[in-house]
Amino acid sequence: MLSTKQNTDRIVAVFMLVVSLVFWWQLRSISAGLDIIFPRFIIACLVGLSLLLLVKSVVKPEFAELLAIQSKSRVVAGAAASVAWVVFLRILGFAITSVLVFSALSWLLADRSKRNVSTAIVSLLVAVAIVAAVYLVFAGFLEVPLPRGTLFQT
C-alpha cells in the first residue's frame, strides 16, 4: 500500500540545496568585494545544514502527511481567489475586485447545503459593507490611496 507520509527532511534539504545553488549562481554577476562576503557565508551555512538534514533524512527521518488537508478544494479555491484578487486589483481597482472576490470566496466557503441565492446575496452585501468601511478608513481618514485599476485610469 502506498504510504501517504512524506519524508519532510529530504524535501526541505533538497529545496534548500536548490535555493543555495540558485543564489550561488547569481553571485557570479556581483563583483568580488564586501558585498559578497555575507551572502557567501550564509549560502555555505545553508548548504552545510542541508547536507546534515539529508543525512538525518536517512538515519532518523521525519515524516508527515503533507496532503492531509480536510478540504483540499477549499485551499485551492482560497489560493486561486487570492491570486485573482492581486491580478485583477491592478486592472479593475480596489473596490470592484475586492467586492467580487470577497463575496465569491465567502459564498464558496459556506456549507455546501447552504450555497444558494440568499447566501450569495448576503455574501455580496457583507463584502460591500466591509470594502466600503476599509475604503473610508484608508482612503478617507488615513489618506492612503488605494489602487484605482488601469481600466479606470484617465
Add this chain to the structure above:
Amino acid sequence: MILEGLLSVLTFQNLLYIALATAGGLVIGALPGLTATMGVALLVPLTFVMSPVTGLAILGALYMAAIYGGCFSAILINTPGTPGSIATSFDGYPMCAKGEGERAIIGATAASVLGGLVSLLALFFLAPPLARISLQFGPPEYFWLAIFGLTVMSSLGEGSTIKTFMAGGFGLLVSCIGITRMAGELRFGFGIHELQGGIELVAALIGLFCIPEALNFMGSGSTIYDVARVKRRKGVILSTLREMLGMRATLLRSSLIGVIVGILPGAGGTIANLIAYNEAKKASKHPEKFGTGCLEGVVAPETANNATVGGGLVPTLTLGVPGTPVAAVIYGALLLHGLRPGAELFTVYGKIVYGFMFAIVISTLMMGVIGVLMGVAMYRAVSRVPARFLAPGIVFLSIVGSYAIRNNMTDVVMMLGFGFLGYAFKRLGLSPGAVVLGLILGPIAEEGLVQASLMGKAVGLFNVFFKRPISLILIILTVVSLVWPFAAGLLARTRKGGKACVEH
C-alpha cells in the same frame, strides 16, 4: 519645569485628544500592515495646527498604543499586527485556541502598561547615561547583537532545530536581495527590477503569518471560527493580574531588554520581543510549556516591545539620534514644531518636552483600560463572526495592509508569494518566525560585519571584533544562549539520575 509640563497636559482638550489617539493607535496596531511608524507619520501633518504640547502628546499616545495594539491580532488570529508582536503569537494564539483569549489579552495589556511605564521612568531619570551607552555601540557591537539575536531561533521552532536554523538561514539569504548599502550594487535581482528595493519586511511578515492562517482555516472545512472558543471566567482580570505578580523577574528582565534594545539606534524594537521571549523561556522552570499557550510567553514579549518606546526616545531627545523608526518620525515632528533635540530641549523647551513625556504616561495608563475593553470585545466578536467571512477578511486585510506600506503592488505580490511559501514551510516543519528573524537581522548583521571589517583594516580585525568591552559581553551572551539549552538538559538529566540513585 516638570510640574509645568504635567499641568500643560492636564487640560480637558489634551486628555480627550490623548484618549482618541490611544484608541486610534490600538486599531492601527491591530491591523496587519498598518504600523506605528505609518500611523504616527500620517498624524504628523494634523499636528501643525495644534500647540506643540498637544501635537506631540497625540503622537506619543498613538505610538505607545500602536505598539501594544499589535497583540490583538497576534492573539486572536495568529497574525502579528506589528513586527513587535511576532513572539506574542507563539503563546497568545494557543491560549486563544484553548478558550483563554481574555486571559491572554489582559496579560498582554498589563505587561504592555508595565513595560511602557518602566521605559518612561528610564527616559525621565536615566536619559543621559543611557544615551552615553548608546553612543558606545559601533558596527562590531551591532554585528554581535545581530548574532545574539539569531540565537533566539533555537526557541522558535516547534520541532527540528536544524530546520529552524535553515528557515532562519533562508531569511538571512533573502534579506540580501536588493541594492547593497555599501557599494550600491544590485544583488540577487534575478532580472526583476522590482527587487531592486529588496524585500519589504512588513509585506513578508504579513504574508508569512496571515495567508497560511487563512488557508489553514479554509482547509479545515470548519464553518465556524471555533478556535476562539470563549470560556467566560468570573474575576479573570484579578486572577490574571495575581498570576502576573509571580512573574516579577520576567517583567523586570523583559522591561530592561526592551529599554536597552530601544536605545540602540538602528536595532529597532522588532527584536526586543523575540529576545525577551527567548530569555523568559530559558529562565523558566517549565520551558516546555512555552509555545503551548502559557501566559508568561505573552507577558515577556509584550513587556519588552512597549519598553522600547521610552528606550527609543532616549537617544532621540538627548542626542537627536532616533532609536526606533517611529522615534525618527517623532524627531521630525519635534523639528517641525521648532524644537531641537539636545541639552537645551530639557531646559529652554522643558515644559513642552516634559508635557510630551507625561502625555505618553497618561496614554499608557489609559491604554490599560481602553485596551482591556477593546480587546475583550474584539475577542468575543471574532468568536461570533462566521468563518466564511473571517478567512476572506484576513486575506483582504493582508492585501490592503501590504499595499498601504508603500502604495506599491510589488509589496502585495511579495506578500502573497511569502504567504504561499509560509503555508508550504509550515507543513514541512519550517518556522515562519525564524524566516522573519533572518529578514530582520540580516541587514543589521551584514552592515555591522562590513563596516567592522573596514574598521579592522586600520586596527586589526581581531581587535575590532573581539577586544571591545561591549562586544565581549555580547559574545558571552551569545555563547551562553547557544549552550544553555544543552546545559539545562544535561543538568535536568543529572538531577533526575541523582534522585533515582537516592531513591534506590
